[in-house]
Amino acid sequence: MEQLKCLICGMNINLKNYRLNENTFLEKNEEEHIINCPFCGVGKVYLDNNKALFKVESKELDEETLKVLDKAMKLEVFNGEFYKEASELAKNNEIKELFKELSSVEFMHARVHKMLGGFKEMPKLHKPDYTKYDSDDLLLEEARKREKHAIEFYNKNSKVVCSNVVKEVLKALSHVEKQHEIIAESRKEKTLEVT
Ligand SMILES: [Zn+2]
Numbered sequence: 001m002e003q004l005k006c007l008i009c010g011m012n013i014n015l016k017n018y019r020l021n022e023n024t025f026l027e028k029n030e031e032e033h034i035i036n037c038p039f040c041g042v043g044k045v046y047l048d049n050n051k052a053l054f055k056v057e058s059k060e061l062d063e064e065t066l067k068v069l070d071k072a073m074k075l076e077v078f079n080g081e082f083y084k085e086a087s088e089l090a091k092n093n094e095i096k097e098l099f100k101e102l103s104s105v106e107f108m109h110a111r112v113h114k115m116l117g118g119f120k121e122m123p124k125l126h127k128p129d130y131t132k133y134d135s136d137d138l139l140l141e142e143a144r145k146r147e148k149h150a151i152e153f154y155n156k157n158s159k160v161v162c163s164n165v166v167k168e169v170l171k172a173l174s175h176v177e178k179q180h181e182i183i184a185e186s187r188k189e190k191t192l193e194v195t
Helices: 063-089 093-117 136-157 164-194
Strands: none
Touching (some): 063 164, 093 136
């Protein structure tokens, strides 16, 4: 397998990790055909060992862009925490695994925003009580809504940021969330068929 680096999250992809989080992808990585970053989920145009990472000097960013990155980081932590909780609440083992993997991808997105914005810490957010989502179907519906919201957030805010690097990262992550939305939707239909 060729050596690959993710230009968005900076992780190296190798034989040991290329199958991580594979439930979050519509099309899975194969040893000789790597199409997603297993850590942040971006597509293969962003995987290259010889190109420069998508990096910015946070001091070169305007206030509005920093605000967008701060909100994006919070949104991803909020969703990452929801998925972590959802993986504990879910009853079906495949859905538990899916939520666990989605949680890890969303936390990686938060790390990407943290690096771009030069923020010192991950935010500590108030954790809502998610026990009202007392079926896998309700959890998947909540997941779908959150992904839809994240896609809208990225699409809207990629137009206001001052840096092309940040713009490109927001677009790349929006595509990742689109896959999550489709997967949550299709798992929901599957659960409905079973019940
Ligand atoms: Zn990545």
